[in-house]
Amino acid sequence: MPTVQLTADIPFSAARARNAGFEQITKANPEVQFVFFIDGDCVLDAQFLPHALPILESRSDCAIVVGAVKEEAAEKNVFGLLAELEWSNPSPGEIVDFNLLGGIMLIRVDDFIAAGGFDSSFVAGEDSELGIRLYLRGRRTLRIASTMAHHAMDMDTFGQWWLRSVRAGQALAHRNAVHGRSELADSRSAVKSTLVYGIIVPFLILVGTLGLGLTGLIPIAAYAFLAWRFFKYYRRKGASCKASMIGTIFGVLGKFANAVGLVRYHVQRARGRFLIVEYK
Numbered sequence: 196m197p198t199v200q201l202t203a204d205i206p207f208s209a210a211r212a213r214n215a216g217f218e219q220i221t222k223a224n225p226e227v228q229f230v231f232f233i234d235g236d237c238v239l240d241a242q243f244l245p246h247a248l249p250i251l252e253s254r255s256d257c258a259i260v261v262g263a264v265k266e267e268a269a270e271k272n273v274f275g276l277l278a279e280l281e282w283s284n285p286s287p288g289e290i291v292d293f294n295l296l297g298g299i300m301l302i303r304v305d306d307f308i309a310a311g312g313f314d315s316s317f318v319a320g321e322d323s324e325l326g327i328r329l330y331l332r333g334r335r336t337l338r339i340a341s342t343m344a345h346h347a348m349d350m351d352t353f354g355q356w357w358l359r360s361v362r363a364g365q366a367l368a369h370r371n372a373v374h375g376r377s378e379l380a381d382s383r384s385a386v387k388s389t390l391v392y393g394i395i396v397p398f399l400i401l402v403g404t405l406g407l408g409l410t411g412l413i414p415i416a417a418y419a420f421l422a423w424r425f426f427k428y429y430r431r432k433g434a435s436c437k438a439s440m441i442g443t444i445f446g447v448l449g450k451f452a453n454a455v456g457l458v459r460y461h462v463q464r465a466r467g468r469f470l471i472v473e474y475k
Contacts (some may be wrong), residue, residue, distance in 0.1 A: 197223075208471055209298065210313035211319035215246050217312060221304060231301045232322075232355070233308055237344040246341040247301045258306035258334035261290070262343030264299065265458065271440055274350040280442045282346065283432050286389050290336040293323040299379060306334055314373075318471045320366025327381050349475060358474035360449045364389060364456020365463075365472065372464070386457065392447075393454025394420055 201207060201217040213232055221227055240262070247260040259316055264282040268275035288294055300322065309448055310328050313321040324334050350356060367382045367389065374381035399414040425446040427441035454470075463469045 205315075206468065206470060206471075208315050208318055208321070210317050211315040213298070213321075213401055214312045214315060217307065217408040218253075228304055229301055230304055230307065233299050233344060234297075234346070234350060237299060237346045239344055240265075241360040243341050243343045245300065246339055250337060250339065251301065251303055253393075254335070254337070255338055256333070256335050258303050258329045259296070259336040260301045261296065261299065261336070261338050264297070265342055265345050266348060267345050268348045271348070272351065273445075275348045275358055276438060276441060278348040278350075278357070279444055280432070280434055280438060281427060283434070287338050287340045290326065291330070291379070293326045293330070293336075293379070296323050296326040296336060298322040302338075310334075316469055317369055318365055318469050319362045320370050323366075323381075324373065325381065326371070327377070327379060330379065331374075331377060333413075339422055348432055355474045356445070357452050359470055360452030360455040361459065362472035362474065363449075364393075365460045365469075366451030366456070367453065368457045368460035369469070370462075383473070389453040389457055391452055392450040392451075393418065393457070397451075423449070 197219065198217050199211060199212070201215060205211065215230075217230055220230060221265055231239070231244065247262065249258055250260050266275060266279035266282050269279035270276075298321075307325075307456075310325060310332065313325055317324055329336065333433050352357070367385050371382035371386045375383045375386070395463065396414050396417045403414060422443050425443040426439050429442040430436075432444060459472075460469075
């Protein structure tokens with residue numbers, strides 16, 4: 196299979212790699228109307244393209260079609276279970292919450308070119324950001340019921356999970372900076388939640404404890420509320436009680452890693468260069 200070798204003079208990112216692959220495919224095959232992007236740790240489901248292609252062919256307003264992702268390592272360890280919880284998406288239909296759009300997608304070539312492709316300045320979240328730009332141009336992203344791909348989470352340590360969550364926080368901050376004031380208010384609520392639970396509440400607990408003793412621990416009740424919200428969210432998605440508890444624990448811990456990502460984004464923005472976060 197043909198590959199593209201990226202040079203090291205420009206910072207690496209998934210967006211840059213995908214843009215390079217798209218350019219090679221469309222130059223070699225100028226008649227191509229649709230391109231399917233898939234992550235390296237996934238396998239395409241044979242039934243997806245026969246279901247997705249007719250939708251793009253019949254819906255002139257549709258730019259992207261995606262389907263369900265099945266996690267093959269759900270029983271391997273807790274991180275595989277977390278991936279399964281992450282991939283369990285809502286019902287089929289139009290996507291307007293672009294947190295639900297990942298890097299696996301079937302996209303119309305003309306729309307990709309018109310939008311300018313993926314923004315290579317994003318260290319992560321470039322897929323969601325592209326979907327937002329297309330939406331703001333009047334183009335639609337549809338999710339269908341068909342399984343799209345099979346994913347195998349290659350994660351074995353808490354450190355890997357932490358770095359992945361830091362990367363997610365940086366992506367949220369970047370998306371909010373670019374599209375937070377758009378009609379979608381992209382990532383605005385997620386960034387506010389991360390600021391509250393990842394920075395403000397810990398600061399209040401620290402200051403309160405130093406000044407008020409045990410009384411200063413009162414703000415810790417905020418995490419009980421956050422945990423309750425996470426648990427209800429996973430139960431509504433159909434997760435078992437055990438899986439919901441695991442998702443809740445890591446959801447709360449994730450706020451701290453996301454906060455590191457927020458800070459990392461603003462520091463790197465001030466320096467004028469964004470660096471990828473590698474966790475594998």
